[in-house]
């Protein structure tokens with residue numbers, strides 16, 4: 327998908343015969359799919375098949391823009407990748423989310439696909455990453471008062487795919503506090519790390 331996006335992003339492309347209004351519309355659709363894939367969400371197979379279909383939008387752009395052969399090669403790889411999916415893909419993911427992973431004891435250093443959500447109204451920084459081994463999503467809530475040394479504190483909690491999907495900067499603290507447990511650490515805690523639950527106290 328990243329390669330397709332790269333090919334589509336060229337300023338020289340001609341989108342006239344594709345179902346997309348213009349380059350931006352095409353890239354917007356690709357970005358949505360890439361965002362979902364990186365976040366571990368399922369993208370309807372039908373949506374992908376339409377994109378890569380003969381006379382589908384990508385092929386139309388490729389033919390009008392002089393990279394028809396490159397598209398055929400990509401479409402072949404797409405078909406190959408899709409054959410294995412129903413057998414292993416979904417099932418493996420479910421299994422991994424049910425089973426134990428080392429990240430449940432210490433998720434630090436296992437993160438990939440970091441997504442910065444931004445700051446909430448308390449000026450805490452919120453981000454989410456995925457465990458590179460099991461794909462679990464970890465919510466990170468970091469708070470620091472710059473004027474005070476040893477005020478930095480972070481909280482890390484494992485959220486479900488549903489909680490991840492509904493996450494916003496403003497509900498992040500509440501989502502963390504509603505978890506069965508989460509980890510805490512940082513200079514505020516003298517560099518110690520531990521497990522806790524309940525309300526996150528920021529003023530003290």
Ligand SMILES: [Zn+2]
Nearest residue numbers: 427429457460
């Ligand atoms: Zn893990």
